[in-house]
Amino acid sequence: xxxxxxxxxxGILLLPSGIAAHEELTPEQAAAAGIGIEEKTGxxxxxxxxLYDEKGSEARFRDxxxxxxxxxxxxxxxDRICPQMLEGIARALPALSLNPDxxxxxxxxxxxxxxxPTIARSRKNDYMTAIGxxxxxxxxxxxxxxxxxxxxxxxATGFRYRRDSHGFIHPVVLIILSPEGKIMRYMQVTKYAYxxxxxxxxxxxxxxxxxxxxxxxxxxxxxxxxxxxxxxxEPEGLGKFFGILSVVGILTLAAMAAFFIYxxxxxxxxxxxx
Amino acid sequence: MEPMNKKPDxxxxxxxxxxYRWAIVEWMMSTDHKRIGVxxxxxxxxxxxxxxxxxxxxxxxxxxxxxLMDAQTYNEFFTIHGLxxxxxxxxxxxxxxxxxxxxxxxxxxxxxxxPRINRLSWWLYAAGALIVLTSLFIGGxxxxxxxxxxxxxxxxxxxxxxxxxxxxxxxxFSSILTGLNFVTTIHRMRAPGMSWFRMxxxxxxLYATGWVQMLATPVLAITLLFIFLGRFxxxxxxxxxxxxxxxxxxxxxxxxxxxxxxIMVLPAMGIISEIVPVFxxxxxxxxxxxxxxxxGIAVVGYAVWGHHMFTSGMSDTARVIFSFITFxxxxxxxxxxxxxxxxxxxxxxxxxxxxxxxxxxxxxxxxGGLTGLIIGSLxxxxxxxxxxxxxxxxxxxxxxxxxxSILAALHYWFPKITGRMYCERYAKFGWLLFFIxxxxxxxxxxxLGYQGMPRRYFDYPPQYHxxxxxxxxxxxxLVAGLIIIFGNLIRAIFRGERAPANPWGGRTLxxxxxxxxxxxxxxxxxxxxxxxxxxxxxDVR
Numbered sequence: 001x002x003x004x005x006x007x008x009x010x011g012i013l014l015l016p017s018g019i020a021a022h023e024e025l026t027p028e029q030a031a032a033a034g035i036g037i038e039e040k041t042g043x044x045x046x047x048x049x050x051l052y053d054e055k056g057s058e059a060r061f062r063d064x065x066x067x068x069x070x071x072x073x074x075x076x077x078x079d080r081i082c083p084q085m086l087e088g089i090a091r092a093l094p095a096l097s098l099n100p101d102x103x104x105x106x107x108x109x110x111x112x113x114x115x116x117p118t119i120a121r122s123r124k125n126d127y128m129t130a131i132g133x134x135x136x137x138x139x140x141x142x143x144x145x146x147x148x149x150x151x152x153x154x155x156a157t158g159f160r161y162r163r164d165s166h167g168f169i170h171p172v173v174l175i176i177l178s179p180e181g182k183i184m185r186y187m188q189v190t191k192y193a194y195x196x197x198x199x200x201x202x203x204x205x206x207x208x209x210x211x212x213x214x215x216x217x218x219x220x221x222x223x224x225x226x227x228x229x230x231x232x233x234e235p236e237g238l239g240k241f242f243g244i245l246s247v248v249g250i251l252t253l254a255a256m257a258a259f260f261i262y263x264x265x266x267x268x269x270x271x272x273x274x
Numbered sequence: 275m276e277p278m279n280k281k282p283d284x285x286x287x288x289x290x291x292x293x294y295r296w297a298i299v300e301w302m303m304s305t306d307h308k309r310i311g312v313x314x315x316x317x318x319x320x321x322x323x324x325x326x327x328x329x330x331x332x333x334x335x336x337x338x339x340x341x342l343m344d345a346q347t348y349n350e351f352f353t354i355h356g357l358x359x360x361x362x363x364x365x366x367x368x369x370x371x372x373x374x375x376x377x378x379x380x381x382x383x384x385x386x387x388x389p390r391i392n393r394l395s396w397w398l399y400a401a402g403a404l405i406v407l408t409s410l411f412i413g414g415x416x417x418x419x420x421x422x423x424x425x426x427x428x429x430x431x432x433x434x435x436x437x438x439x440x441x442x443x444x445x446x447f448s449s450i451l452t453g454l455n456f457v458t459t460i461h462r463m464r465a466p467g468m469s470w471f472r473m474x475x476x477x478x479x480l481y482a483t484g485w486v487q488m489l490a491t492p493v494l495a496i497t498l499l500f501i502f503l504g505r506f507x508x509x510x511x512x513x514x515x516x517x518x519x520x521x522x523x524x525x526x527x528x529x530x531x532x533x534x535x536x537i538m539v540l541p542a543m544g545i546i547s548e549i550v551p552v553f554x555x556x557x558x559x560x561x562x563x564x565x566x567x568x569x570g571i572a573v574v575g576y577a578v579w580g581h582h583m584f585t586s587g588m589s590d591t592a593r594v595i596f597s598f599i600t601f602x603x604x605x606x607x608x609x610x611x612x613x614x615x616x617x618x619x620x621x622x623x624x625x626x627x628x629x630x631x632x633x634x635x636x637x638x639x640x641x642g643g644l645t646g647l648i649i650g651s652l653x654x655x656x657x658x659x660x661x662x663x664x665x666x667x668x669x670x671x672x673x674x675x676x677x678x679s680i681l682a683a684l685h686y687w688f689p690k691i692t693g694r695m696y697c698e699r700y701a702k703f704g705w706l707l708f709f710i711x712x713x714x715x716x717x718x719x720x721x722l723g724y725q726g727m728p729r730r731y732f733d734y735p736p737q738y739h740x741x742x743x744x745x746x747x748x749x750x751x752l753v754a755g756l757i758i759i760f761g762n763l764i765r766a767i768f769r770g771e772r773a774p775a776n777p778w779g780g781r782t783l784x785x786x787x788x789x790x791x792x793x794x795x796x797x798x799x800x801x802x803x804x805x806x807x808x809x810x811x812x813d814v815r
Contacts, residue, residue, distance in 0.1 A: 079589075238519060241511065256489055263461040270462040 035169050037186055038158030039223045045156045045181045051109065051145040054124050056117035061153070061181065064141065068104045068184075068214035069177040070207070073159050075112035075168055076119045076142075081200065081230035085172055085189065086123075088200040090130035093140070095204035096211075100139035104211045108140070111154055111161060112168065113147045120144050157183060166232035173227070174202070176210045178217055185210060185220040188227040200228075285693055286790030302397075305389035306793060310396045311374030312691065317403065318363050318371055319760075325359040326756060333715070333749040336742045339733040348732035349418040350433075354410060356421030361442050362403050364676050365534055368541035369487075370399065370452055372683050373480050375691060377456060379784040380474050382465025382802065384794045387458040391451055398448035406441030409434040420730065422531070425512030425523040429504040436505050439498045446491045446498075449537070453487030456480050465783075467802035471562060474782050474806040478565040479544030482572040486533045486540070490576070494530035497523065521587050528579035536575040538672065539639075540568055542679035543610050546632045549686050550614050551807040552780045553629035554621025558807050560613040567606035574603045581650050585659045593652055600650035607643055611636060626778070627701035631682030634709050638678060642670030645720065663723025669716045681708075681759065688763060689773030693790040696766035704758030711751025718745040782806050 047062035072089070074082035089106065098104050110120065120142040127142075128135060145153070154161070161170030174187040187210060193199045213220070287308045294300040301309055332351050335342035343351060374392065378385055386392050410416045415433040417423075428435050460481045464473065500523075503509040510516020512523040551558045558564060580588060580596030588596075614636055623629070645667040649655050658664065689695055722741040727734055734742065776785040787795060804811065 238522070241522070252489065252492060256485070259488075263458060267461050271464060271466070 035160050035162055035229065036171050037173055037188070037223050037227070038160060039186065039221065040156065040158040041183050041185060041219050041221045043156065043183055045177065045183070046152060047181055049145075049152050049156075050149050051143040051153075052117050052120075054117055054121040054142050059141075059143065064105070064107055064143075065177065065179055065181045066105075067102065067179050068211040069179075069181075070104065070106045070211070071157065071175040071177055072106070072108045073111050073154065073157075073161070073170065073173075074108060075110050076115045076123050076144075077112065078167055078230065080167070080232065081172055081192075081228065084198070084200045085230075086127050087130060087198060088189075088202050089174075090127045091198060092202040092204045092207055093131055093135065094133055097204075097208050098211055101136040103215070105138070106140040107143060109143045109145065109150070109153060111150050111159075111170070113145065113150055115144045117144055164232055169229060169231035171227055172200070172230055174207075176214045178214050182217075182219070184214040184218070186223055188223065190227055192228055286788060286792050288790060289793070291793070303393070305385070305393050307374050307378050307385050307389065307392060308691075308791060308795075310392055311371055311376075313396060314366070314374060314399065315371040315691075317400065318367060321358050321362040321403065323760075325355055325363055326753065328355040328358070330749055330753050333746045335732070336734075337746050343732070345732050346415075346418065349420075349730075350416045352730065353417045353420050357406060357417065357438060357442075359672070360421050361445055362406060364538050364672055366399060366445070366449060366452075367538060367676060367680060368545065368683070369456065369480055369483055369537070370395070370448075372476075372545065372680075372687065373452075373456060373483075373541060376687065376784055377459060377477055377480055378463065379787070379791060379795050380477050380782055381460065381463060382468055382783050382796065382800050383459065383463035384796060384799075386455050387462055388455050391455050395448045395451040395455065398444055398451070402441045402444035402446075402448060404441075405444060406438050409437035409441065412437065422527060423498070423501060424527075425501065425504070425520050426514065426518075428501055429513055436502060439501050443495055443498045443502075446495045449487050450491045453484035453491075455484075457484035457488070460484070465799050465802050471565070472802050472805055473565075475547030475558060475561070475564055475568075476541065476544035479540040479547070479568045482568040483537050483540045486537050486572050486575070490530045490533035490537070493526060494534075497526040497530065500526075521583070524583050524586055525579070528582045532579040532582065533572075533575055535671065536571055538676040540571060542635070542676045543568065545679045545683045545686070546614060546635050547610070548782065549628050549632040549682055550617045551809065552686075552778050553626060553632070554618045554623045555779070555809050556617050556621040556807075557805070557810045558613070559616035559619075560609070561805065561807070563609050564613050567609040570606035570609075571603060574599060574606070578603055581655075584652060584655045597650055597652050601647065604643060604647055611640055611643075626685075627696075627698060627705060628682050628686035628778070630702060630705050631678055631685060634705070635675065635678045635682060638670055638674030638712065641717075642667060642674050645670065658723055660728050661723035662719040662727045662729055665729050666716050666719030666723060669719070674712060674716070678712075684763065686778070687784075688766070689777045690784055690789045690791070692767050692770070693773050693788075694766045694770030695773045695777065696762050696770055700758060700762035704755050704762060706755070707751050708755025708759060711748045711753070711755055714748030715745050715752055716748070718742075718748065781808055 045061060047060070047065075049061040051059050051061065051064075053059045070089070072085065074086065076082075086108065093100065093106070096104070108123075124140070124142040127140065128137075157175050159171070159173070159175075161168050172189040174189075176184045176187060178184050187202075187206070189200055191201075193201070210220075287306055290297065291300060291304075294303060301313060304310065328351055331342065332348070332355060335348065335351075374386070412434060417431075417435050417438045418433045419428045419431060419435055423435065423439060428439075460473070460477055500509065500511045504511065504513060504518075508516065510518040512518045512520050514520060547558055547564055578596060578600045580592055581600045584593055584596075614632075618633075645663070649658050649664065649667060685696070685701060718741050722738055722745070723729075725738065725741070727738045727741065773789045775787065775789055777789075778785070783800060784791070786800065
């Protein structure tokens, strides 16, 4: 009894920390934290940015262009929305009417400089398999980079993200580039289908239109405000909660152990008294 | 009072003590473990019948979705079905009813260690049950969260969740006190000469259960308290809009509710371990292993709760660990299954109703356990978790495990509890209908689930119709079987032949005293000189 009352008392003690725990990511907060998209439609990405391809060899950004490009930023260790976005792309690509590698190309770039070409190669294998039909290797590149290259690329595209205790906070967006490396439009993900097997989907028709227009050099301006962010949600009060939980848990276990020892020690006395 | 005493069958502990004027007060104020146990048993079986009726109506409604109830009513029905069957019937179930009646007798004691705390547990149980039932009838809607009270819906729903949660909270205290009482009783009240390994298997499982009750139930209490605080004071531990984490709720809830599975199933295994030796006239094979595996299950069972949450957001590392430990807990369960079967091997078997039920326990529980391994592995779990497969598995373990063992115990100990014999033919006929109905009803759920029928839905696409019709047909057989089984038992209470002290040839202590047992059980406390199932020494075969 005492133990339980003790647990309840301790539980009530930690209420203030629970009330204080408050964390949400509204578009305003995200913007205040400098996370989101700063529109740079019409500007050209510096062609001399150096990245690394899946084999680990240097790849100049200029050499990756030459046709309209879908540019996506992820980090390869992400276990939240990044894989779901890539899955969405993998499902949309076979349905495009354009010819892969000749008429468009997908560039997936990790903004985490600790990601290696090895892990990029393994991701590439996953999503190539997910496409479910033969698809040219060169049409979807999984790139990594040094801090400097990453910074120049994200700066040029206006992609604002931040490192967090559990990965990164970043917007979910497809950036369409012209064959010359000019930013043509931002396609932001606004819908997340909760509970579906594939919560992030892209319309092949929209992608077709965007890539065709990018090939013709037609830019579309405008960035939506209500967009999807990829971030880890770890309420602040949770740490304290677990701290108290472990103390209470250990106390309970100790009390039970003490009770057991007490029963064991007094067992003989009670049983011979009878 | 006078005319009541003339009734000839008020024998044993049913005889009026004369301490109170009204019988009902005398019973409610009684500290006799047998009386408390019988009251528990009656309450449990009443709730069970209500729960079965609700389940029956749910199945009926699934015959053609929408013809009997709308979506909200369906939610309320399966919530109340779950609340009643889980919290009012199966979790307290075996320990409070059969444990109370037989634990002191099996270890050669006159009562439990704390008879008045025992009475308090019973009062708390009755109060908790009343509070839970109140939530159905007072203003507002009955609870609609499912029996798990998952946050944040349980914090936001306008339904009467608070009252139901309060009831479950009170029931939890009853459970803790019972555990405390039984553990102390087993430590202190064993008859002279009854060492740990001369104790029958049922007390062993009650001992393991007692520790689980004491350790796990406080977690539930504190979790429900937070639901309470969330609803009334806006404390947002589990509410993401207030900075809380709904997955935290799931962790805390299953940290209790998975061990609770062992609160139900461990004593069920104890009952089977009592019945199988008696009806096969053999000492319980691997007696020591059976007893210790109860402790093994209780210990390992603490660390598997995560397998309820494989699909709700957990790191892969945690998933792999929980999955592995889940496989581990199958080992002591398997030890028991194999030992029961080995006990039957070359035994002199008399296939009476209790053994029929015990064997169906072994069969059904094996299916429940093995399907548990399927959903305990990570990859199949992703496909099966949200489906009827879980519903099927759950009912195979709860109803097919704990439920059937209660039916087995009822038939096994019925002569001892009531002093009457039931009709064996009707018992077997009822068993047959029940057994067929059970498997038709719940096995089709495995198939439905594998095909992708989601659980908790009141509606379904046409391709699942056949499966649902088969399942519902099974429920008719099952209910018919239950009606025959209980009709037979109720008839026996009034019309049955008088039972001898030892109708089955049992060798444990309860069969050495009169049926029904007298107040205080034993005139002289027996001295124990050997293991509980001495058929091998006696050479009765």
